[in-house]
Amino acid sequence: MAQVYNGISATALDAVTWTKSSHSNATGNCVELAGLPDGSVAIRNSRDPQGPALIYTRDEVVAFLAGARGGEFDAVVG
Template sequence: MNPGVSSSDRAVVRRRRWMRTEGGHEMDEWENGMRAGEIAGARWRKATASDAVNDCVEVARLGENAFAVRNSRYPEGPALIYTRREWEAFVDGASKGEFNDMPV
C-alpha cells in the first residue's frame, strides 16, 4: 500500500493503480504511465506562463483524491498519477521554493 494513501482516502492504490469509488461502486481506474488521452473526463490545466508551442506540464484532477500530470507537447503520451497527499506535498515544496536550485 502506498504510504501517501490513508484508509479514509477514496483513491485505492493497487499495484500502482488508482481506483476512484463512489458509494462503494468503482467508477474510474487510472494507472501510472497510461495514455493521458485515455483518462475520461480529464480537464487539463497549465500555467499561464506556458508558451504558445505548449512547452509546459499540465495537470488534471481525478476525482477527490488523485491527480494526473502530462507533458503538453505530447498530450496523448503517458500520464503520471499521484495521490492527493503526494500532490499536496509537491505543491507545498514548490511554493516554498524547495526546487529553486534546479537549473531551468
C-alpha cells in the same frame, strides 16, 4: 473510466478536464494537471497530450506544490 495507473495514456483519461499552467510559453514548455474522480491528480506534458500521464495522490501534489512555493527545488533548475 479505465483503471488509472502511472504512465497511463492520457487519451484513457478522456473524461477529465486538463488545466495548463499560465506560466507556459509559446515553445510548449508546460505541464497540464487534471483532478481524477478518486481525488488523485494526473500530470502530462502538454506537447504530447496523447502521451503518458503520471498519477499522484492529492497529498503528494500538495507536498510538491508547497516545496515549489517555498523554493526547495530552485537549485534543480537554477
